[in-house]
Amino acid sequence: MIKSLKATGHQLADSAFQLTVLSREVADTLHLPRFHEKLRESALFPLRPVAPAVLQINVGKMCNQVCKHCHVDAGPDRKEIMTRETMQHCLDALAQTDIPTVDLTGGAPEMNPDFRWFVEEISKLGRKVLVRCNLTIIVANKKYYDLPEFFKRHGVEVVSSLPFYSAAKTDSQRGDGVFEDSIRALKMLNAVGYGQPGSGLVLNLVYNPAGAFLPGSQKGLQDQFKRVLLKDHGIVFNDLFAITNIPVSRYLDYLIESGNYAGYMEKLVNAFNPVAAAGVMCRNTISVGWDGGLYDCDFNQMLDLYVASPVQHIRDFDAATLDRRAIVINEHCYGCTAGSGSSCGGAVA
Numbered sequence: 001m002i003k004s005l006k007a008t009g010h011q012l013a014d015s016a017f018q019l020t021v022l023s024r025e026v027a028d029t030l031h032l033p034r035f036h037e038k039l040r041e042s043a044l045f046p047l048r049p050v051a052p053a054v055l056q057i058n059v060g061k062m063c064n065q066v067c068k069h070c071h072v073d074a075g076p077d078r079k080e081i082m083t084r085e086t087m088q089h090c091l092d093a094l095a096q097t098d099i100p101t102v103d104l105t106g107g108a109p110e111m112n113p114d115f116r117w118f119v120e121e122i123s124k125l126g127r128k129v130l131v132r133c134n135l136t137i138i139v140a141n142k143k144y145y146d147l148p149e150f151f152k153r154h155g156v157e158v159v160s161s162l163p164f165y166s167a168a169k170t171d172s173q174r175g176d177g178v179f180e181d182s183i184r185a186l187k188m189l190n191a192v193g194y195g196q197p198g199s200g201l202v203l204n205l206v207y208n209p210a211g212a213f214l215p216g217s218q219k220g221l222q223d224q225f226k227r228v229l230l231k232d233h234g235i236v237f238n239d240l241f242a243i244t245n246i247p248v249s250r251y252l253d254y255l256i257e258s259g260n261y262a263g264y265m266e267k268l269v270n271a272f273n274p275v276a277a278a279g280v281m282c283r284n285t286i287s288v289g290w291d292g293g294l295y296d297c298d299f300n301q302m303l304d305l306y307v308a309s310p311v312q313h314i315r316d317f318d319a320a321t322l323d324r325r326a327i328v329i330n331e332h333c334y335g336c337t338a339g340s341g342s343s344c345g346g347a348v349a
Helices: 014-030 035-041 084-095 115-124 134-139 147-153 169-175 178-191 217-235 249-257 260-272 274-278 298-302 319-323 329-338
Strands: 054-056 103-107 127-135 157-161 205-207 240-242 285-288
Touching: 014 249, 014 319, 014 329, 035 329, 054 084, 054 298, 084 115, 103 115, 115 127, 134 147, 134 178, 147 178, 157 178, 169 178, 178 205, 178 217, 205 217, 217 240, 249 260, 260 329, 285 298, 298 329
Parallel strands: 054 103, 054 285, 103 127, 127 157, 157 205, 205 240
Antiparallel strands: none
C-alpha cells in the first residue's frame, strides 16, 4: 500500500521544511518576486478578511485513498481525527454567528466516527452543510452504502473529486480502480436525486489538473465533463469547480521529483491576477483543523500557519477579534491567485 509522506518519514512531511523550500526556491533560486510584494503592487497588502460566509472544518486526515496531488497528505495511515468535544466547540462557535455554510473536509470526512452526528447537529442550527466527498468512500465498505440517502435526508451539498472523465487520467492521479468506483458512486447519488434537475440536491464535481499545469477554462471543462459523463455513463451533475493544484505536501513532492517545480512556480507567478487575489477564499472563510486550531484556509492549515490573532483555537472563538486579523500569506498563495483564480468553489475571476 502507498503510504503518506508522514508515514515514510519524508522531509516534506515537515511543514517548516515545506515553507523553507517554497521561500528559498521562489526568491533565491528562481529570482521571482515574493507573494507579499505582488500584493503590495496591487494595493491588496495586507490582505484583510470580509464577513465570514464559510466555516470549513477538517474532521480528520484519515482517508481510504492516497492521491498523488493531496495537499493534506491524507491516507489510511493517518490517525488524526477530530473528537466530538472539538466538534461541540465548532457547534458552539457557529451558534454565536450567522455563518451560513459549514464545509466538511478531510481526508475522507465520512471516516470520522462522529461524522453523521456532526452533520445532524449542524443541520439543527439551520446551516447549510457541504461535504467534500472523494466518491470512492461511498462504495468502499457496506457501512457507507447509505451515504447518498443520509446526505439527501439532511440536504447536504455534495462536492465530489473527479480528476477527469477518463479512467486513465483519474487512476494515474488517485490509484487503480478509482474511476470505476467513482462512477458507481455518482450513479448512486444520481439515483436518490443528486444532480437531477429540480431536485434541490446539489452535486458538484471538482477537477484538478493531473500534471504541472494550470486548469483550463472552468466553463469549457464543465461542458466537456457534462457531455462525456452523460453520454458514456448516464451521469448528471450541477457544476464543475476547476481548482489549481497548490504546491503543498504531496503535490510539492511530485513537482520536485518530476523536475517540474521551477517551471510550475514560474507559471503561477507570471499568471498572478489581482482580480483573483481580491476574491480569494481565505477572505470569507475560517478554517478549523482536526484538533481545533484556526487558520485562514485549508492550505495554511496544512502548513501550520495559524491565524494572526490572539484567538487560535475554536474553543476560544470570538468573531469580533478574528475580524481584525490580517490574513497570513506565503509563496503557496500564488496558486489561488493565478489566472482565473482558485478556491474551494473553483474559479474566482
